[in-house]
Every structure is written in C-alpha cells, then in structure tokens.
Amino acid sequence: MKLRFSRMLAAVLTVASLVPATLPVQAESFRPGWRFAPPPGVTITESRPRHALALQANPYVSPTYLRQVVPYATSEHSGTIVVDTRQHFLYFVLGGGRALRYGIGVARDGFEWSGTHRIKRKAEWPSWTPPAEMRKRQPGLPLRMEGGPDNPLGARALYIGSTLYRIHGTTEPWTIGQNVSSGCIRMTNADVIDLYERVQLNSKVVVLS
Numbered sequence: 001m002k003l004r005f006s007r008m009l010a011a012v013l014t015v016a017s018l019v020p021a022t023l024p025v026q027a028e029s030f031r032p033g034w035r036f037a038p039p040p041g042v043t044i045t046e047s048r049p050r051h052a053l054a055l056q057a058n059p060y061v062s063p064t065y066l067r068q069v070v071p072y073a074t075s076e077h078s079g080t081i082v083v084d085t086r087q088h089f090l091y092f093v094l095g096g097g098r099a100l101r102y103g104i105g106v107a108r109d110g111f112e113w114s115g116t117h118r119i120k121r122k123a124e125w126p127s128w129t130p131p132a133e134m135r136k137r138q139p140g141l142p143l144r145m146e147g148g149p150d151n152p153l154g155a156r157a158l159y160i161g162s163t164l165y166r167i168h169g170t171t172e173p174w175t176i177g178q179n180v181s182s183g184c185i186r187m188t189n190a191d192v193i194d195l196y197e198r199v200q201l202n203s204k205v206v207v208l209s
Contacts, residue, residue, distance in 0.1 A: 065103020065177050067191050072099035080204045083185055088177045090185065092198055102195065105175045105186035113183055114209035117161030118202050126157040131164055134182060155189040156196040160205055168192060
C-alpha cells in the first residue's frame, strides 16, 4: 500500500514539475498585439493625421454618416445633388424614391449659404488657391498649393457654379458631421471619389440651409 502511494505521489510531483515549463510557452503564444498591419504606405498615429496616408489609431465615425442608399422623397430628377446642411447629409438622387446618402462637413457659423447651382468643373487631386479673404483671416496660408495627399481639398473637387464653393474631399475625415468649413462641402476622400464618378458636368446642385 505504501509503495503504491509513493508511486502515485511521484507521478503527481513529476506532472507538477512540468507545468511551469509549459506556461511561458502558452503565454507567449497568446500575447496580445496587432494582428493586421495597415495598408502599404499608410502609417498609424495616435495624434491627428497630417495627411491622407496617415491613419489615426482610434478614429470614431458615427455609422449615421456612412455612405448608404436610403428612401428619399423628392421632386428632383435623378442625378441631382441635394445638400442638407442642417442634417450634414448630401443626397445623390437615384430616382424611384431613393437616394445615395453621404455624410458631410459643412460651413461653420457665419459662413452658411444656400441656393441652386450647377456643377461647372470637376478635378482630380485639385490644386488649392485660398481666397484673399481666407488668407486675411489666416495669414499663414500659402498663395497656392499643388494637389496631393496634403492638400485640404483632398482627392476630388466638384466646383459649384460661379461660387467660390466646392464639394471636395478632406485630409480631416473626423470633421464629417460637423460645422467646420468656410462654406465648402467636405466629404471623406472615399466618398468624394465615389460621388465624382457618378456626377456629370452641369448637374444640378441644391444647397438647403
């Protein structure tokens, strides 16, 4: 009986002696960390991204502002752009009681406007020439800035009639859903590229206040 007990005790001690040796390996296998790297050329930053090739580590965008097809009752023809500045939505009318809805950033207090115009020009990676009034308010602005990832107009621009305003991309996607601009309509670069492909020159634009 004593011999059997001694053998059982020895077996238990042997197993116990093996456990510490296996635990570090198991812990190493399940060490938390990044599973996926960002796309090639894109860097991760915890601060505000300085250009379109930087991604904020923990960005928050309300699902409300994601591009989606929604019911939309309107008398406007398909292909018309309707900008609802109060709700921070841009609608591309599809017809049949539907529209493609995008989240947007709009004019801040004192810079609001409304009206009906036409798209007179389209540009990919547009250059930017800040108006004299804007440079007076912000003396550090350049006279002109070439198009590219650092340009505030983003990837695409749709020029609205004879106004100074545009529907354009942005290097600050976190501003979608806010009143932030000097009158232009901001979209994420992904959304403005999508809209750019759909909109024809001379398309109608209705900006609601």
